[in-house]
Amino acid sequence: MKIVCRCEDITEEDIIKAIEEYGCETLAELKQLLRLGMGHCQGRTCLILTAKILARKTGKSLNEILPSFRPPAVAVEIGLIGGENGK
Amino acid sequence: MESKADVVIVGAGINGCALAYEVAKRGKDVVILEKNYIAYGATGRCGAGIRQQWSTKENAMLAKKSVEIFERLSDELGHDIGLRQGGYLIAIHDEDEMKQAKKNVEMQKSIGLPVRIIYEDEIKEIAPILNPEGMNAIAATFCPTDGHANPFKTTYAYAKSAERMGAKIYRFTEVKNIKTSDKKIEKVVTNKGEIKTEYVVNCAGAWSKEIAKMVGIEMPNKPVRKEALVTEPLKRIFDCMVISFKHGIYFSQQEEGQILGGIPSPEEKSGYYTEPTFSFLKHMSYMLGKYAPPLKYVNILRQWTGFYDVTPDALPILGKTEIEGFIQCNGFSGHGFMIAPMTARLLAQLICNEKMDMSIDRLSQNRFKEKIIKEKSVVG
Numbered sequence: 415m416k417i418v419c420r421c422e423d424i425t426e427e428d429i430i431k432a433i434e435e436y437g438c439e440t441l442a443e444l445k446q447l448l449r450l451g452m453g454h455c456q457g458r459t460c461l462i463l464t465a466k467i468l469a470r471k472t473g474k475s476l477n478e479i480l481p482s483f484r485p486p487a488v489a490v491e492i493g494l495i496g497g498e499n500g501k
Numbered sequence: 502m503e504s505k506a507d508v509v510i511v512g513a514g515i516n517g518c519a520l521a522y523e524v525a526k527r528g529k530d531v532v533i534l535e536k537n538y539i540a541y542g543a544t545g546r547c548g549a550g551i552r553q554q555w556s557t558k559e560n561a562m563l564a565k566k567s568v569e570i571f572e573r574l575s576d577e578l579g580h581d582i583g584l585r586q587g588g589y590l591i592a593i594h595d596e597d598e599m600k601q602a603k604k605n606v607e608m609q610k611s612i613g614l615p616v617r618i619i620y621e622d623e624i625k626e627i628a629p630i631l632n633p634e635g636m637n638a639i640a641a642t643f644c645p646t647d648g649h650a651n652p653f654k655t656t657y658a659y660a661k662s663a664e665r666m667g668a669k670i671y672r673f674t675e676v677k678n679i680k681t682s683d684k685k686i687e688k689v690v691t692n693k694g695e696i697k698t699e700y701v702v703n704c705a706g707a708w709s710k711e712i713a714k715m716v717g718i719e720m721p722n723k724p725v726r727k728e729a730l731v732t733e734p735l736k737r738i739f740d741c742m743v744i745s746f747k748h749g750i751y752f753s754q755q756e757e758g759q760i761l762g763g764i765p766s767p768e769e770k771s772g773y774y775t776e777p778t779f780s781f782l783k784h785m786s787y788m789l790g791k792y793a794p795p796l797k798y799v800n801i802l803r804q805w806t807g808f809y810d811v812t813p814d815a816l817p818i819l820g821k822t823e824i825e826g827f828i829q830c831n832g833f834s835g836h837g838f839m840i841a842p843m844t845a846r847l848l849a850q851l852i853c854n855e856k857m858d859m860s861i862d863r864l865s866q867n868r869f870k871e872k873i874i875k876e877k878s879v880v881g
Contacts, residue, residue, distance in 0.1 A: 436657070439673070443538050446545060446653040449757070454733055456802055484803045485777055489733060493797025496786030 418467070419460035421453020429464055433471050441465060441479060454489065503669060505697040506532040508852060509689050510704055511676050511712050514544035515652065515841040516830050517704035518659035518670075522578075523849035525666035532698075533663075533670045534691055540656045542706045544838060546807030548729060548751055548761060548881065549652040550742045551839040552589045553614050554644050556605050556877040559816060559863060561612055563840040566858070568646060570842035580658035583651030583756050587740025590627060591878075592638040593618070594747045601877065602642050609644070616644040628739040628793075635791040636745070649742060649753060652838055659845075679715040679827075686716070686826030700852055702828045707773070707808035709831035716824045721869055722832050723811045726774045727881055728766050728781040730804040732796070734758030743792060744880045750788050751880045760796060763881050764788055771811075777804045809835040815876035819844065819864040820851060828852065829866060835881050 416426040432438055432447050441461060444450050450464060451457025465479045472479075508524050510517045513535035521531045535541070551571060553564040575581050593602050602618060609616045620640050621633045627643065660670055671693065678690040679701055688697045705712045707724035735758050742753040752762025766781040782804055790797045811834045812818060818832035830848055833840070843858075850857045 437672075440538055442541070442545075446540060447657065452731075452803070454800075454802065484805050485779075486782070486801060486804065489800035489802055491797065492732070492786045492789050492799055492801060494786075495783055495801070496788070496790045496797065497783075 418463050419448075419450050419453065421455050422449045424448050424450050424460070426467065429467050430471065433468065438468075439472055439474070441468065444468070502671060502691070502694040503530075503532055503696055506530045507698065508532070508700040508702065509534060509696055509698045510702045512542070512704035512706060512708075513539045513660065513670055513672065514542050514704060514706055515540070515656045515659070515838050516833070516844060517702075518656050518663060519841045519845035520702060520704060520830060520848055521663035521668045521670070522659045522666070523845045524852060525663050525668040527849055527853045529853065531663065531668040532696060533668065534674045534676050534689065535670065535672050536675045536708075538672050539660055539670070540653055542708075543807050543810065544652050544656055546729065546805060547652055547838050548753070548763060549649045549838055550589065550647070550751065550753065551649055552647045552742070552836070554589055554591060554605065554609055554616055554642060554647065554878065556601070557816065557874060558608060558612070560836070560840070560876055561609055561614070562859060563843050565612060565614060566843035567840050570846070571650060574655070574658070574842065578658040578662045580654065580661060582655040582658050584648065585650070585740070585756060586646055586648035587742070587753070588627070588643055588645040589647035590624065590741045590743050591642045592636050592743070592745040592747070593640040593642065594637050594745065595639065598747065599640065605878065606642055614644055615646060616642055619643050628741055628743065630738050630793045630795055631743065632792065632794055635794065643741070647742065649755070651756060676712060676715070679712070681716055681824055684824055686824060698826075700826045700828060702830050702848065704830045706831060706833075706837070707810045709810060709829070713829070716827050718822055718824065718827070720818070720832070720866065721813050722818070723771045724773055724808040725771050725811050726766070726769060726806050727763060727809050727835070728777055728804060728806050729761065729763035730782065730785055730801050732760040733800045733802055735760070735799065746878055746880060748788060749880050750785070750792065752789065752792070759802070760799065762789065765881065773808070775806050777806050809881070810837070811835070813869060814873040815879050817844070817864055818866050819848065819861045822866065834876070835879065
């Protein structure tokens with residue numbers, strides 16, 4: 415068993431199964447189905463690995479597969495952003 | 502690609518997929534055409550709340566009937582949809598809101614919803630994390646059968662079940678044109694071929710306006726950028742969705758433990774804007790700290806944007822149009838997910854000439870020619 419997404423505990427087998435069963439062609443679809451890359455590290459480990467699996471299974475190039483990244487860049491405390499008075 | 506189909510649905514969001522299931526179940530050949538992938542648009546970006554507490558009877562009925570379907574949906578479709586019924590707690594901030602809340606509760610009770618007005622002690626009992634003072638709340642309404650479901654699981658469950666019954670879903674397939682003759686639907690032209698059909702259903706969410714234009718129908722809908730954020734997962738703290746019409750905020754703890762919520766952004770724009778903003782992040786974080794002070798110490802993992810497909814009265818546009826065979830299923834104004842099960846059933850009944858469970862005549866686009874009654878209970 416090969417763990418690909420450590421935050422959400424997803425294996426290479428889970429990913430291949432989803433690609434085959436649902437015909438996934440994009441990381442976004444795998445994310446929706448498996449919560450891949452939605453955990454604490456926000457896919458910093460697993461997305462590249464998954465992109466490689468997708469490239470192998472679909473014949474697409476890595477450039478076609480890699481995603482846009484959503485802010486914030488790192489996890490940040492709500493209180494730090496919101497402050498005390500909203501200013 | 503199929504050269505013909507009984508029904509062509511544009512858009513594989515929750516409404517397109519649910520409708521495909523309901524129509525395929527009735528024995529029709531159905532094709533869904535999706536420009537991106539399943540749940541790419543509002544469905545995959547939504548808070549996935551399921552609320553029955555509305556100010557208009559149309560929305561309340563659609564939501565109530567939908568909850569009855571949601572409650573059996575995992576069994577019916579054979580896939581878990583992640584339904585949790587932890588209730589919706591709606592803050593009441595002042596006497597004006599209290600007056601409106603009493604009116605809403607009376608109507609909601611008349612259609613059989615178990616909704617009630619609660620005060621500070623019970624607010625804290627239901628969600629100890631809340632700070633009524635910080636919320637500026639004098640009371641709240643609470644309906645325990647409201648809740649949320651997983652939007653991905655629900656949409657894929659409908660899509661898979663539709664496919665099992667013969668529906669075809671074409672992803673990465675864009676509708677380029679819709680041909681009519683004599684004000685009647687003839688065929689749909691896509692970037693991958695043409696399909697002859699009698700019915701086209703416009704489930705394209707924020708892009709519905711563009712689809713309607715192809716048959717010469719102008720729609721009043723506007724795409725409005727909405728933002729949301731999600732935190733790291735925590736152990737279970739509270740079960741209800743918390744919302745406020747005055748502040749526009751909504752937040753809940755999802756099945757996996759993360760806090761997910763949104764609030765209208767100071768920079769909210771009409772148009773196809775997709776950039777997340779720092780002003781939203783700041784505003785939402787500040788308000789979360791006011792509503793639920795312990796959340797100040799929780800990490801935000803991600804923020805994103807999506808579109809509300811907003812109509813002038815915040816009610817959906819459903820049903821037949823002046824073009825024979827062109828059916829509208831859009832304009833959900835931020836609550837398309839929660840009323841999809843019943844909406845899909847009603848439109849399937851309409852398309853298959855069955856007796857309809859309830860009338861949708863008042864939700865036709867023709868209503869904008871007269872005086873409209875606006876849905877007041879809107880957040881996000």
